Amino acid sequence: MDQKYAIDIDHVTRVYKRDEFEVRALDDVTIQVPEARFVAIMGPSGSGKTTMLNLIAGIDHATSGRVAVGGEEITSMKERDLAAWRARHIGLVFQFYNLIPVLTAFENVELPLLLTHLKKAERREHVETALKVVGLADRMDHYPRQLSGGQEQRVAIARAIVTDPTIVVADEPTGDLDAKSAEEILNLLTELNRQFHKTIVMVTHDPRAERYVDTVYRLDKGVLAGIEPGKGAPQPAAAGASA
Amino acid sequence: MKYLVLIVKNLMRSKRRTILTILSIAVSLFIFSALVSFPTLAREILADRASSLRIAVHNKAGVTYSMPEAYKQRIASTPHVIAVAPESWFGGVYHEVYDQFPNLAVDPDQIDLVWDDWGISKQAFDDFKRLRTAALVSSGVMKRFNLHVGQQIQLKGTVYNFNVALNIVGTMSDKAPPNFLLFRRDYLEEAAGRPGFVSMYWVRVDKSENIPQVIASIDEQFTNSSAETRSESEAAFMGNFVQGYRMFFQLAEILGLIVVLTIGLVAANTAAMSIRERRGEIAVMRSIGFRSGTILGLLLGESLIVGLSGGILGCGAAYIILKVFAVGSPAIGLSNIQMPPIVVVEALIAAGLIGLLSAWFPARSAARQNIVDALRLVA
Numbered sequence: 001m002d003q004k005y006a007i008d009i010d011h012v013t014r015v016y017k018r019d020e021f022e023v024r025a026l027d028d029v030t031i032q033v034p035e036a037r038f039v040a041i042m043g044p045s046g047s048g049k050t051t052m053l054n055l056i057a058g059i060d061h062a063t064s065g066r067v068a069v070g071g072e073e074i075t076s077m078k079e080r081d082l083a084a085w086r087a088r089h090i091g092l093v094f095q096f097y098n099l100i101p102v103l104t105a106f107e108n109v110e111l112p113l114l115l116t117h118l119k120k121a122e123r124r125e126h127v128e129t130a131l132k133v134v135g136l137a138d139r140m141d142h143y144p145r146q147l148s149g150g151q152e153q154r155v156a157i158a159r160a161i162v163t164d165p166t167i168v169v170a171d172e173p174t175g176d177l178d179a180k181s182a183e184e185i186l187n188l189l190t191e192l193n194r195q196f197h198k199t200i201v202m203v204t205h206d207p208r209a210e211r212y213v214d215t216v217y218r219l220d221k222g223v224l225a226g227i228e229p230g231k232g233a234p235q236p237a238a239a240g241a242s243a
Numbered sequence: 244m245k246y247l248v249l250i251v252k253n254l255m256r257s258k259r260r261t262i263l264t265i266l267s268i269a270v271s272l273f274i275f276s277a278l279v280s281f282p283t284l285a286r287e288i289l290a291d292r293a294s295s296l297r298i299a300v301h302n303k304a305g306v307t308y309s310m311p312e313a314y315k316q317r318i319a320s321t322p323h324v325i326a327v328a329p330e331s332w333f334g335g336v337y338h339e340v341y342d343q344f345p346n347l348a349v350d351p352d353q354i355d356l357v358w359d360d361w362g363i364s365k366q367a368f369d370d371f372k373r374l375r376t377a378a379l380v381s382s383g384v385m386k387r388f389n390l391h392v393g394q395q396i397q398l399k400g401t402v403y404n405f406n407v408a409l410n411i412v413g414t415m416s417d418k419a420p421p422n423f424l425l426f427r428r429d430y431l432e433e434a435a436g437r438p439g440f441v442s443m444y445w446v447r448v449d450k451s452e453n454i455p456q457v458i459a460s461i462d463e464q465f466t467n468s469s470a471e472t473r474s475e476s477e478a479a480f481m482g483n484f485v486q487g488y489r490m491f492f493q494l495a496e497i498l499g500l501i502v503v504l505t506i507g508l509v510a511a512n513t514a515a516m517s518i519r520e521r522r523g524e525i526a527v528m529r530s531i532g533f534r535s536g537t538i539l540g541l542l543l544g545e546s547l548i549v550g551l552s553g554g555i556l557g558c559g560a561a562y563i564i565l566k567v568f569a570v571g572s573p574a575i576g577l578s579n580i581q582m583p584p585i586v587v588v589e590a591l592i593a594a595g596l597i598g599l600l601s602a603w604f605p606a607r608s609a610a611r612q613n614i615v616d617a618l619r620l621v622a
Contacts, residue, residue: 054614054615057530059529059530059614059615059618060614060615079535080534080535080536083529083532083533083534083535084532084534086530086531086532087531087532087533088532090531090532092527092530092531094527094618098523098524098527098618100524100527100528101256102252102253102255102256103249103252107248107249107252111249111528111531112531112532114245114246114249115531115532115533115537120245159531
């Protein structure tokens, strides 16, 4: 393979057991996402979008198939190694921000840096930079309850990028926001992709997102239903895929 | 250290709950350390006396029965006996009825040989032998009544119908019984009209291995006499006194443990609630790279701080209250009671264990939960 992929999902199946039932959340899906792309995974509820995101983020295991992220195969990693890998390579953004309510914006963003060997002064520098990037340098001492939804999501994005991860994965990042805040978040993610060349994978229902991303992967009932170029693509999408 | 802010902030998440949990642990540890102090102190006193070379000789019928003073020479001539000190109970009070402490009259001639480990100075021993009204007073009594060496005091007789005027010539160290006064038996004998009886004999032997032999020899000498003797090592003699409180001590220890266990269960419930509320946050932390072990350590760290804070608070309060109680109850011989260091250690270990064990299962479960399932709960 000449092309270097940020994400390489190869014939992945994920089956959940719910009591006596088996739910096939993903069924033999293969996707390759090149580096430095901003891609969206879209589809109706129960189509397997979040499952795919969880597999990419290394917080879930495939039942079969192979998942490689940033050139590293994570399928066979043990939980302990996977945690360290996530700390180094993955920045996660959630729909409901999931900030720690007792920590300030600064402390929330600093959280992933506690897992590194950085000194306090270095951590401060990184956090301030990340908050500056998301435009919240003046809100670093605010607690989540003192911020708006959009601002909370910006803090969550700062937390996701503060360790300079290989990939940022965002699960419905605009799902709990009003239109204006959603636009701001999408612009911010686009900027991260364009300016800092971050690979961003976003699960979304939001049709506006198509205007920002390079590629849209459509899932339906656990299978890849289609790949479309997004309207934000600067050039025709170079993503390869098969299902 | 970098996680300390995280731990402290999480503890302050619900201040009321944290404070109430600390207070409940503090109350349980207060009860535990106060109750356990008594039997521990008794055991320590007994252990301290275990190496004593003294034998207590009293009437076989009981310690309240007397023996002829003529026994002194016969006991002194027993092989391996170095010194003998006859002792008579006076039972006087200082000013008022509640100003009580044990006061006894002893023969002065060999007192320095019998109680050479009580920290009495040579000068004090010499003065005691020289002055007929001399008294040696323990540090507890000196402190309680603000007495000083050289002071003259009067003890009102309760058993005898006369008072004794005494001159304090020296003090005893903490090795001696804490509430105690010794004066000369010849003074008591003269005032009482020379009845010629003593309450006890304290016998000093040369080596500890000879104690059983001397005990047997003394008791054998007075078999079939009008006042048969029963001799015991000092440790055994003290042990018999403590034996009377054995049930109380056992009950105190059991109650202390029950209280600690009960609060342990309450703390476990509180920890479980607190951790369950944060399952989503814990899942988020794990998703950003925190290992299960780190999460477990953070949760246990929080609980340990709560437990130890309660322990320090409860144990400290018990220490102070015990002191206050002891100062207020010298008449029953508790004026020098204080919490033994081992009880402080035990209480803090118990507090730490309450903290760790109460959080162990919920913390372990939360740290190992499936991240995806837990995140679904948040969403």
